[in-house]
Amino acid sequence: MxxxxxxxxxxxxxxxxxxxxxxxxxxARELARRGCRVLICARDGAELGRAERMLCAEGAREVRALACDVTGPSAARRLVDAAxxxxxxxxxxxxxxxIIQVGPVTAMTEADFREAMETMYFAPLRLVLEALPVLREGGRERGGERGEGGGRARGGRRERGGGRIVTIASLGGRVAAPHILPYAGAKFALTGLSQGLRAELAAEGVSVTTVVPGLMRTGSHTAARFSGQPAREYAWFAASAGLPLLSMDAERAARAIVRAAERRRPEVVLTPVAKAAVRLHGIAPATTTRALTLGARLLPRAGPDPDHAVPGRRAxxxxxxxxxxxxxxxxDRAARRLNQRVEP
Known part of the structure; x- marks a missing residue:
């Protein structure tokens, strides 16, 4: 496009x-800095309120917040109606x-996989289907009142087309790493959905950008859930996500994502490690699989009495x-800066 x-x-x-x-x-912060009006949402109302205050204190032009579980049956309609x-x-x-659940597949349950799919595939799907009619319109009548029957707004102009969908997928949705299988499976499905939407919606003026991040320093290790041997699983996951050579500064990632959406790019892969992994997997999938197999052997086993879904802070x-x-x-600094709850 x-x-x-x-x-x-x-x-x-x-x-x-x-x-x-x-x-x-x-x-949300980067969109607000570029002059967007932003609706933010999350399940935790108190956490969401802090985020809204943070954005407003930083000079966001217009921010609204709606506490909402995106997996709820009416969540998509509520969010689009609110916008x-x-x-x-x-x-x-x-x-x-x-969400991200970390641990060997033997320590996971079917419910873990269903939760991942509901959160990272079906919830985005429902939102896309609900939002498409509005995105096809190009959003709003500007400079005047809404006209009868969807026509030109009185005293203004109607902007049609040009909506954007941005899908935050993952390297895990292109290369299935061990010990994050519920996450990887859902992200694979989401990546396929996003790429298919790009092809189908281009003719309607709606662009779809698939974002494939590698590890980022967002403080997510504090919110991840660990199963099997939680302490040992936390050790490798948190260490990997915090190393500068493996992970990316989250502020820089957000700027790259918003810039890609602005330019209507079909895909953006973040971090050099993620780019290398995607290319290697495309050129030599068997070699990539052998490397992942070796890596899996180094990771902790479930143990005889595995724990389940232990929060990162406790792990x-x-x-x-x-x-x-x-x-x-x-x-850890990113977690405190980005409203992650780090206390016990």
Whole structure:
């Protein structure tokens, strides 16, 4: 899809799911800095309120917040209706909400896989289907009142087409790493959906950008859930996510994501490691699989009496490792900065 002269984001209405903390909060912040009106949502109302105050204190032009579980049966309609009520329509939909469960497949349950699919595939799907009619309109009537029957607004002009969908997928949705299989399976499905939507909706003027991030320093290690041997699973996951050579500064990632949406790029892969992994898997899938197999052998086994879904904060206390704490320093700072709850 060609870049158009009217693709600036100023004045656009955006909905960002999972935006009370971490990457979602940063994407909302970056959109607001570019002049967007932003609706943020998350399940935790108190956390969402803090995020709204943070954005307003930083000079966001117009921010609204709606506490909402995106997996709920009426969530998609509530969110789209809220955007239309607050802003007159919707121009940008960012499907970011997600969860991550870490541990061997033998420590997971079918419910873990279903929860991942509901959160990271079916919830985005429902939102896309609900938002499409509004995105096809190009959002809003600007400079006047809404006209009868969807025609030109009185005293203004009607902008048609040009909606954007941004899908926050993952490297895990292109290369299935061990010990995150519920997450990887849902992200694979989401990546396929996003790429298919790109092809189908281009003719209607709606662009779809698939974002494939690698590890980012968002503080998500504090919110991840660990099964099997939680302390040992936390050790490798938190250390990997916090190392500068493996992970990316989250603020820089958010800027790259919003820039890709503005330019209507079909895909953006973040971090050098993620780019290398995607290319290697495309050129030599068997070699990639052998490398992942070797890596899986180094990861902890479930054990005879595996724990299930232990939050990252508790897993860190169980581990009690000063060495891991030092490695995760940058990520811990990001957690505090990005509204992640780090206290016990």
């Amino acid at each position: 060609a870049h158009r002269s009217d693709d600036r984001l100023e004045g656009k209405a955006a909905l960002v799911t999972g935006s009370s903390r971490g990457l979602g909060l940063l994407i 239309r009520s607050a802003f007159g329509g919707l121009d940008i939909l960012v499907n970011n909400a997600g 860190a206390r169980l581990l009690g490792s000063a060495a891991v704490d030092r490695v995760t320093t940058l990520n």
